[in-house]
Amino acid sequence: MSSPSNLRLIFRGLTRRCAVCGRGGLTDRFLHLRESCPRCGYRFERKAGHFVGAVGMNTIVTFGLIAITLVVGILLMWPDVEFIPLAAATVAVAVIVPTFFHPIAKTLWVGVDLIIHPLEPGEAFVDSEEGSLQQG
Numbered sequence: 001m002s003s004p005s006n007l008r009l010i011f012r013g014l015t016r017r018c019a020v021c022g023r024g025g026l027t028d029r030f031l032h033l034r035e036s037c038p039r040c041g042y043r044f045e046r047k048a049g050h051f052v053g054a055v056g057m058n059t060i061v062t063f064g065l066i067a068i069t070l071v072v073g074i075l076l077m078w079p080d081v082e083f084i085p086l087a088a089a090t091v092a093v094a095v096i097v098p099t100f101f102h103p104i105a106k107t108l109w110v111g112v113d114l115i116i117h118p119l120e121p122g123e124a125f126v127d128s129e130e131g132s133l134q135q136g
């Protein structure tokens with residue numbers, strides 16, 4: 001079984017698709033990633049604590065966007081920086097970004113993990129380059 005390129009794994013993760021076969025629709029509720037891919041059967045949580053990396057990525061992205069919000073807000077209001085609008089924008093980013101990025105962070109982490117720990121035989125039932133289902 002050939003595996004997808006690293007770029008494809010990242011792209012599939014960013015677009016909330018299965019890193020192995022490329023299938024979308026991996027969430028059964030907005031924020032809840034299915035246990036495994038309905039198409040290829042790949043189990044997303046390979047071991048307990050697997051998604052700590054996704055939480056880390058979500059934290060990094062959120063804090064990065066909070067910092068950008070603060071810097072841009074201060075620069076736009078300079079020299080009369082007003083606390084309330086700046087705080088409101090920052091709090092909005094701090095609440096909205098981690099909520100909406102959460103499912104993306106999880107599928108992205110699945111792709112990153114597959115770069116670090118490639119797919120092992122029996123973990124999925126798909127030829128990832130061709131997209132055709134196979135046994136094994």
Ligand SMILES: [Zn+2]
Pocket residue numbers: 018019020021022023037038039040041042
């Ligand atoms: Zn799949």
